Amino acid sequence: MNxxxxxxxxxxxxYSGLAFLLLLAVLxxxxxxxxxxxxxxxxxxxxxxxxxxxxxxxxxxxNRTFEILGKPDAxxxxxxxxxxxxxxxxxxxxxxxxxxxxxxxxxAARAEGYKVNEIVVVTRSERKSVALPRSDSDLFKEIRPLVxxxxxxxxxxxxxxxxxxxxxxxxxYRSSCNxxxx
Amino acid sequence: xxxxxSNWVSASEVGRAESCPHHLELKYAGAEVSQKAAxxxxxxxxxxDQFNTEIKAAARDSRCFIASxxxxxxxxxxxxxxxxxxxxxxxxxxxxxxxxxxxxxxxxVVNACRRISILDRACRSxxxxxxxxxxxxxxx
Numbered sequence: 001m002n003x004x005x006x007x008x009x010x011x012x013x014x015y016s017g018l019a020f021l022l023l024l025a026v027l028x029x030x031x032x033x034x035x036x037x038x039x040x041x042x043x044x045x046x047x048x049x050x051x052x053x054x055x056x057x058x059x060x061x062x063n064r065t066f067e068i069l070g071k072p073d074a075x076x077x078x079x080x081x082x083x084x085x086x087x088x089x090x091x092x093x094x095x096x097x098x099x100x101x102x103x104x105x106x107x108a109a110r111a112e113g114y115k116v117n118e119i120v121v122v123t124r125s126e127r128k129s130v131a132l133p134r135s136d137s138d139l140f141k142e143i144r145p146l147v148x149x150x151x152x153x154x155x156x157x158x159x160x161x162x163x164x165x166x167x168x169x170x171x172x173y174r175s176s177c178n179x180x181x182x
Numbered sequence: 183x184x185x186x187x188s189n190w191v192s193a194s195e196v197g198r199a200e201s202c203p204h205h206l207e208l209k210y211a212g213a214e215v216s217q218k219a220a221x222x223x224x225x226x227x228x229x230x231d232q233f234n235t236e237i238k239a240a241a242r243d244s245r246c247f248i249a250s251x252x253x254x255x256x257x258x259x260x261x262x263x264x265x266x267x268x269x270x271x272x273x274x275x276x277x278x279x280x281x282x283x284x285x286x287x288x289x290x291v292v293n294a295c296r297r298i299s300i301l302d303r304a305c306r307s308x309x310x311x312x313x314x315x316x317x318x319x320x321x322x
Contacts, residue, residue: 016304023294023301027287042236046285052234055227060192070193073230074237077268079278079285085237089229101197108193146199147191154210159203167201172219173208 043085043122047078051114063111066140068147070105072119081117083129084109092166093126100146106132107139248284251292252306259313266318 052074060071072084086102088094102119109116120129133139140147153159161179168180198205249260271277295302312318 016300017308020301020304020308023291024287027290028283042233042240049237049240052238053230054234055231062190067189068191068193068196070196073233077272079282081272087230087233089226089233095201097197097201100200101193104191104193104196143196146196149199149203150191150195150206151189153203153206159199159205159207161204162202164202170219170222171202171205172215172223173205173213174219175216176208176213177204179204 043074043076043087043120044127045076045078045083045085045120047076047083049074050077050082051075051109061105061108061112061114063108063136065111065136066107066147068104068108068140068143070101070108072102072105072109072116075109075114075116078118082109082114083118083120084114084116086119086121088121088123091124094121094123094128098123099128099130100143102130103132103139103143104147107136107143110136110139248288248291248295248305249309251295252302252309259309259318262318263309263313266316 051072053071058071060069062069073087074085076083076085084102084106086098086105088098098121099119102121106116106119117132117134118129119132120127133142149159161177163179163181165181168174168177171177171180174180195206198209249257249263253259267281271281291301291305295305
């Protein structure tokens with residue numbers, strides 16, 4: 001059915017349609033004079049939840065170009081693109097390692113069609129958002145030294161120890177480590 | 183997939199490499215994981231589940247689109263409009279602006295539609311007209 005035949009079918013109530021258009025115009029004006037109601041979800045992102053990690057049953061995303069895999073905790077469709085959320089249940093603030101992990105997960109998600117342009121890392125005390133480079137290769141450049149380190153360690157290289165009180169105290173391999181700080 | 187011998191690298195390993203590469207060295211060497219760490223991991227999994235539940239609940243509350251109100255949340259026409267939003271509007275600036283206006287106004291319109299039946303009918307007619315004009319989805 002085309003537009004003309006639809007109009008001829010007289011399905012549109014003229015008065016109610018006019019009232020609706022008027023209402024829409026009022027709302028549009030209201031929108032420009034009032035700040036949008038953002039942040040009505042736990043991560044403060046103004047957008048639609050489009051993907052959420054359901055735990056072990058959710059497969060990670062695979063980026064075959066860079067041979068990396070991962071999954072964000074959630075993804076939101078916002079007015080500017082897709083925001084990937086990395087949640088950490090700890091009380092302290094966001095660490096560089098959280099951001100690196102989130103970037104890798106975002107790059108993996110990009111390979112499966114999610115145009116992630118922002119990562120948001122959330123802990124129980126802090127929330128940090130980072131804008132991502134537009135191109136996948138530029139994003140990969142930001143994590144490439146870490147990916148190289150991992151592959152080198154797998155091939156037998158030594159992994160540099162970065163001892164730190166709190167970090168070492170909670171480390172899973174604390175009892176096997178000779179470099180620990182605590 | 184991301185085991186000791188493959189070339190694949192996982193996001194959590196990238197985080198570990200930033201935090202302490204020696205951790206990975208010990209892991210790949212087969213060092214034993216402490217019970218305390220295993221317990222902390224379980225607590226972390228529980229916290230993640232709670233977080234996911236929270237964000238899903240919040241997402242359900244914010245489903246306030248006019249199309250969902252008029253046609254239903256899982257109606258093919260609503261899905262067609264969502265696809266049109268993602269594929270036609272979201273890639274360009276004006277489209278994203280329109281989506282923002284729509285997001286801002288839709289909760290009010292939906293509430294009004296629930297109370298005033300004539301407005302609900304007007305919305306349906308307008309959406310039908312809109313879909314028909316742009317050939318979005320199939321008419322019922």
